[in-house]
Every structure is written in structure tokens, then in C-alpha cells.
Amino acid sequence: MQTEERYDDLTALFEAQDEALQNEVFVEQVMKPIRRRSRWRAPLLFGAGGIGLGAALSQIGGVWDALKAQAPSSIEADLSISLDAIPSAQLAIDAQSVWVIAAVLMVASCAVLVMTERA
Amino acid sequence: MGQAVISDFDLARDAASGKEAAFETLVRRYQGAVRGVCRRLTSHAAEADDVAQATFLMAWRKIGAYRGGSFKSWICTIAYREFLQARRRKKIEVEFDENTHILAFDSSAARLPEQLDLDRALKTLPENQRICVVLCVATGMSHSEASAATGFPLGTVKSHVNRGVAALRKQLATESVA
Numbered sequence: 001m002q003t004e005e006r007y008d009d010l011t012a013l014f015e016a017q018d019e020a021l022q023n024e025v026f027v028e029q030v031m032k033p034i035r036r037r038s039r040w041r042a043p044l045l046f047g048a049g050g051i052g053l054g055a056a057l058s059q060i061g062g063v064w065d066a067l068k069a070q071a072p073s074s075i076e077a078d079l080s081i082s083l084d085a086i087p088s089a090q091l092a093i094d095a096q097s098v099w100v101i102a103a104v105l106m107v108a109s110c111a112v113l114v115m116t117e118r119a
Numbered sequence: 120m121g122q123a124v125i126s127d128f129d130l131a132r133d134a135a136s137g138k139e140a141a142f143e144t145l146v147r148r149y150q151g152a153v154r155g156v157c158r159r160l161t162s163h164a165a166e167a168d169d170v171a172q173a174t175f176l177m178a179w180r181k182i183g184a185y186r187g188g189s190f191k192s193w194i195c196t197i198a199y200r201e202f203l204q205a206r207r208r209k210k211i212e213v214e215f216d217e218n219t220h221i222l223a224f225d226s227s228a229a230r231l232p233e234q235l236d237l238d239r240a241l242k243t244l245p246e247n248q249r250i251c252v253v254l255c256v257a258t259g260m261s262h263s264e265a266s267a268a269t270g271f272p273l274g275t276v277k278s279h280v281n282r283g284v285a286a287l288r289k290q291l292a293t294e295s296v297a
Binding site: 005007009010011013014017018019020021022023026027029030031033034035 | 139142143146147150151152154155158168171172175176179237238255256257259280281284287288
């Protein structure tokens with residue numbers, strides 16, 4: 001088997017140059033944008049996913065009533081809102097458009113994933 | 120008891136799962152090699168560090184594609200591609216120029232005379248020869264890896280490396296005698 005020629009003398013010189021280049025400032029420069037990108041990626045993905053999930057759940061009959069039954073009555077009083085008002089507002093939105101919004105959110109989430117995730 | 124050194128493969132796997140600290144260790148481990156390659160290819164310190172930074176950012180995005188083997192070769196291949204892209208974008212002048220300022224690798228570090236000679240000698244090589252010497256001799260890539268990275272035929276890589284190394288040795292010997 002043919003082996004490649006060794007260049008240890010030159011390689012040692014190159015490695016000595018590389019050693020002299022060790023610099024913590026450069027490491028920080030590289031890591032800064034990576035940390036920044038990671039910081040917003042998770043909240044964005046989970047936020048978009050959560051909204052999509054919420055929109056989907058709201059379409060399932062009985063979920064809203066179950067949530068309403070679980071909520072303490074004091075919340076309604078404290079916030080001066082009526083939970084009964086929300087389903088009526090919800091009905092105003094066309095069911096189809098909710099699914100469109102959910103689909104758009106899912107696509108947006110996937111796009112963000114593709115842009116930010118590693119291959 | 121000494122702390123075990125985590126392998127590049129394990130660090131890369133952790134980095135692929137989103138652990139920034141693992142990637143930071145890889146950056147720390149290979150910054151010298153990557154910055155060195157970039158400086159030898161571009162001959163401009165500021166441009167070289169931009170290319171080196173772009174290399175690590177690309178490596179972070181593509182770390183899931185690393186399948187083992189020499190991490191140094193893998194990341195230096197990315198560095199070479201980033202260099203080509205940067206050159207296309209900014210039209211970096213890479214041809215040897217007699218008047219080009221000889222790049223000081225680190226002005227704060229004590230520089231051995233033979234290292235300065237090496238920089239000077241490297242700059243006299245034709246571009247393709249220099250690229251092959253940098254990839255094979257400075258980063259330790261095999262001829263096949265360099266061929267895959269550059270797209271040059273294997274025989275061409277071997278020829279460039281052999282001629283480049285011979286030219287470097289000749290120049291270093293001449294300068295040490297002078």
C-alpha cells in the first residue's frame with residue numbers, strides 16, 4: 001500500500017503558528033451570535049407551537065367548557081371578564097380560518113426550524 | 120485523577136443536540152488551526168478572521184452532518200469553502216504580490232525566524248499549490264481529502280503538494296544559510 005509522504009518538519013512549524021493564534025476574544029466573537037440565536041429560537045418555536053395547539057384544541061367540542069369549569073370563579077370576578085364572552089367571540093371567527101392560522105403557524109415554525117437548526 | 124478529554128465526536132454529537140458549551144470547546148480546540156488556514160489562504164488578517172468566524176458559524180449549523188473522522192479536516196474543508204465564497208463576494212486579492220505586507224500571526228507572541236521565513240516562502244507559491252500545501256501539510260488532510268475539498272484531481276493535488284513542499288524546503292534552507 002502506498003503511503004503519503006510525511007511533512008513533519010513543515011507541519012511542526014505550521015502547528016507552532018496555530019498555537020500562537022489561541023485567543024479567547026475570538027472564541028467569544030464566535031459564540032456570541034450562536035448564544036443570541038439560541039435564546040430566541042426556543043421561545044419562538046414553543047410560542048408558535050403553543051398558539052397552534054391552542055387553536056386546534058379550541059376546535060374540539062367540550063374543551064372550552066371543561067376549561068371553564070376548572071377555572072376558579074374568582075378569576076372572572078378579579079379580571080372583570082366573563083368567560084362566556086370568549087366562546088361567542090370565538091364563534092365569530094370562521095372555523096376554517098382558525099385552521100388556516102394554525103397551518104400558517106406550523107409552516108412558520110418549520111421554516112424557523114430549517115433556518116436555525118443544524119443539518 | 121486527570122480529567123478525561125472528551126473526544127471531538129462526542130462534543131460534535133452534543134453540539135448537534137443544541138449544547139452550546141460542547142461547541143464552544145470545539146471552537147477553543149480548533150480556532151488556531153482554522154484561523155491559521157484562513158490567514159494562509161487569504162493573506163489578510165482581518166479578512167481571515169471574518170472567514171474563520173463564518174467557518175465556525177457554518178460548522179454550528181452543519182454540525183449534525185459531521186459523521187466522525189478527523190474533525191480538523193472536516194472544519195478546514197468548511198474553512199476552504201468559506202474562503203472561496205468570501206473571495207467571490209469581496210474579490211479578495213490572493214495572487215502573490217511582491218508588495219504585500221507579510222502577515223504577522225501574532226505580534227504579541229515571540230516569533231521564531233523560521234516561522235517568518237515560512238510565511239514568506241508560502242506566499243511565493245502559486246495559488247493552487249499554496250492551497251494544496253496549506254490543506255495537506257498545515258491541516259494534515261490526506262491527498263484524497265484535499266482532492267474532495269478542492270475538486271482538484273487526486274494526481275494534481277499530489278503534484279501540487281510535492282512541488283510546493285520542495286519549494287518551501289528549498290527556500291527555508293536558502294534563507295537559513297543566508
